[in-house]
Amino acid sequence: MSSESYKVIECPHCHEKFEAKFWSVVRGDIDITIKDLIINEEFNLLMCPNCNKIFSYEENFIYMDPEEELFVIVMPEYYRNQENVIEKLKSDYMSIKNMLSDKKELNMEPEYLFGADKLREILLDDMNREEESEVISFICAEKNYRTKKIKKNFARKNKLPVVLPYKNATEKDDVLSILDEILNEYPKLTTLKTLAKLLSKTESARIEFIEDEDKTT
């Protein structure tokens, strides 16, 4: 589903002009090698076929991963102050989105980022929170506590784990007592600490940011 585009680029070293391939849509759940390029800061690199020198070139692209609730439009950093260019891109992308969104899971608003390194930060943060969530799930299984999935986009925005431990009911007090207990034993679980802080500030007993089904690991 990922799509490519071609553009003629001039090498900044030898000034040779050549046609370079760009990804215009990257599916993070399918194109794992391209996702790795972004994480390894190699996504924007081009190699001149004439002088073999490598240089960085930014082009706008869409990154999406429906399962992760991630839909991002990445623009080059130098677009930041060019509002008319950004507006045009946004409307272009809305039409692409309409073409792509026959699946209901893609029906979310895109986020706009400047620079692939900003997307990289998000992907790395996702990976860290995912790892800590696995530890939390493991601890809960040991203690016979249950877990619900936290909505991915909410977890991302609030630096939370993607799982919510509970014992009897997914209500504030029940969850907070479990979090206290786990954090006493494992004080380094930072996402869990953030979750406890967020819940203690919440007024209602009902927790809104979870999925219906239990998380099965």
Ligand SMILES: [Zn+2]
């Ligand atoms: Zn060159």
